[in-house]
Amino acid sequence: MLGEGFTLFNILRIVVDITLVWYVFYKLIMLLRGTKAIQLLKGIFVVFIFYLISYVLNLQTVQVMIEQVIVWGPLAVIILFQPELRRALEQIGRGSFFSRNRRSEEEIFNQSIEAIVKSCNYMGKRRIGALITIERETNMGDFIETGIPIRGQLTNQLLTNIFVPNTPLHDGAVIIKQNEIVAAACYLPLSESPFISKELGTRHRAAMGISEVSDALTIIVSEETGHISCTRNGELHRDIDEEKLTEILRKDLEPNFVKTPTLKSWKRRGKKNE
Incomplete structure (x- = not known):
């Protein structure tokens, strides 16, 4: 008893x-x-x-x-x-301290994905080189401090404008946290892996380097070919199209926006918007 x-x-x-x-x-x-x-x-x-x-x-x-x-x-x-x-x-x-607005989170998530994909497609067609790192669970504070603070809402126009050639911020990486462009012109560690193709440049090596030390998702737009690639978990995915990029972003970034998995609802919502 x-x-x-x-x-x-x-x-x-x-x-x-x-x-x-x-x-x-x-x-x-x-x-x-x-x-x-x-x-x-x-x-x-x-x-x-x-x-x-x-x-x-x-x-x-x-x-x-x-x-x-x-x-x-x-x-x-x-x-x-x-x-x-x-x-x-x-x-x-x-009353938002103990609850979250699910609808608002979904809208922010969709808008962020759309902004990134549109910007990458625009820059790819015009051969504008870009390096975009998206923070997930690993804190990117040390790398953010190497760049120029932006603290601006993530939009297609702002993200594209940062990488316009011959502008002060176009060199280096942009770091994104959820729906905010945190910093630009950031320095990322270069990978020393011997397995990276010799035809790939500094942007790809930097993207691989950050993926080896964090769980961040990094997107590369090639200045020479206009092709879009991405790195995550030490792996490089080359020449991905708009549909594949959207799929990767939704799959990898959803947990950082919405705590409860709702991938099916994202897909249904995305089809309606097409």
Whole structure:
């Protein structure tokens, strides 16, 4: 039999309590992902580690300083991160903190796919070289920092205009995160694989290089031939057409836009729009 303090109701209450706390914590992490508040969380973790070390080694001066940081830290957080806090409160007020607008996600997903495919086809027909890397699960922060910040909504026109020859941003890679062009003119690591064809240039080697160190999907438009290729998971898929490119993008990027698989609905929706 369960003890007096461990009745079935008490156990259920504890489970619900813990589940709610973890769910709210998860939603906060998802809300703050990609913002400067994530760096704050890393900073808090570092301060906590330093505090433990100072406690074990009895570093009293360090302890006093860290205790002052802990006391005044919450006030500093409120002042420095007003935009993030305001956005969180707005989402709670709209009821979108605990639920997502599925229809909106589908529209964003379709618009992003359409923008990428149209831009690649346009540049391919006009022999405009392009290198487009799309972030998935692996964070691309280190590579984003090597380029020029854009932070613009993903559109066919903007993506194409970046790669127009003889413009400041046309060299290097564009990095896309969901429906946002995060940065342009980014440097990607070149693959040193001996199995890459000698006829392929720097763009293809850079695309292979990033696919070897991350799960990103990278699209290459050849300046010499106008052919479209893509890399993912260390593999190079050459000379793909519009239909194949759309299929690859939908299959690989859907989990980053919509948590529940709805690939069939994407296909049905895509056929209606054709």
